[in-house]
Amino acid sequence: MARRTHAEAARTRERILCAARTVFCATGYTGATLDDIAVAAGVTRGAVYGHFANKRELMAAVCASAVHAFEAIFAGDASAAPLEMLRQAARTLFERVASDPELRHVAAPLFKWGEAHGADIVRAQRRALSGRLREFASACLARACVPSSHVPMAAIAFEAFCFGVIENWLFEPGFDLGGQASALSAGALAVVAPYARDPVPGAVTAVAAACLSASRPMVYQTPGAGNAVPPAA
Known part of the structure; x- marks a missing residue:
């Protein structure tokens, strides 16, 4: 179960990164919000915060x-x-x-x-x-x-x-x-x-x-x- 949970977390993180790339490229860093990225990734805002502390950390990861x-x-x-x-x-x-x-x-x-x-x-x-x-x-x-x-x-x-x-x-x-x-x-x-x-x-x-x-x-x-x-x- 733990192994599957870890794999799911990794997939969620990758979905967030992929969505963030799209949003950042479309709106720029200033125009992007974590809410926009969460919607694009199909996850909750809390899920985004579960992987990245803030927008700067997410941009750095992208x-x-x-x-x-x-x-x-x-x-x-x-x-x-x-x-x-x-x-x-x-x-x-x-x-x-x-x-x-x-x-x-x-x-x-x-x-x-x-x-x-x-x-x-x-x-x-x-x-x-x-x-x-x-x-x-x-x-x-x-x-x-x-x-x-x-x-x-x-x-x-x-x-x-x-x-x-x-x-x-x-x-x-x-x-x-x-x-x-x-x-x-x-x-x-x-x-x-x-x-x-x-x-x-x-x-x-x-x-x-x-x-x-x-x-x-x-x-x-x-x-x-x-x-x-x-x-x-």
Whole structure:
């Protein structure tokens, strides 16, 4: 009985989180109320308080769930060459965001800065997400012979490119993010190439070769084009 009760509590918590994501994205942090979230989740207000002390704690949990959703993508294939791991991670990131409505739904709060109230919570979790991607990128770049003095900025450039593409696409899907994932992953590698320009044997060659092997032409489309993949409502 206790085991079933624990499982039911976990399911209720997940329903509340899912409802909170929808309400926060629709109304913003200030406009959302725990009553609205309870109704959307199909639970009582008391049930919401049973899992979360207040709205700030609930918002933090919503954003934290988005960070966790991306962690598996950043893990990469440990058997691959380091730059190939980086390229694969970027490509998988773009393809998953384009094709998985649930991932977009989970991630939306991190890419919608919103108003002043609650923005500090979003920023804290966005920093955590950015930090996780930079850690992954730094490890790959260090193994790829990028000089240690250049790795931090190269990782920041990689993260800025990847999340910048996603943020722009979520705002206005004017291109086929999934269909262009290969070209975009090459672009993500291209932004780190300047940081490999150091007298370290093979650094520039490795980055350039990885970019060329992944690249193909990218076509921009007007919003609403037939093969554009819109974000979840």
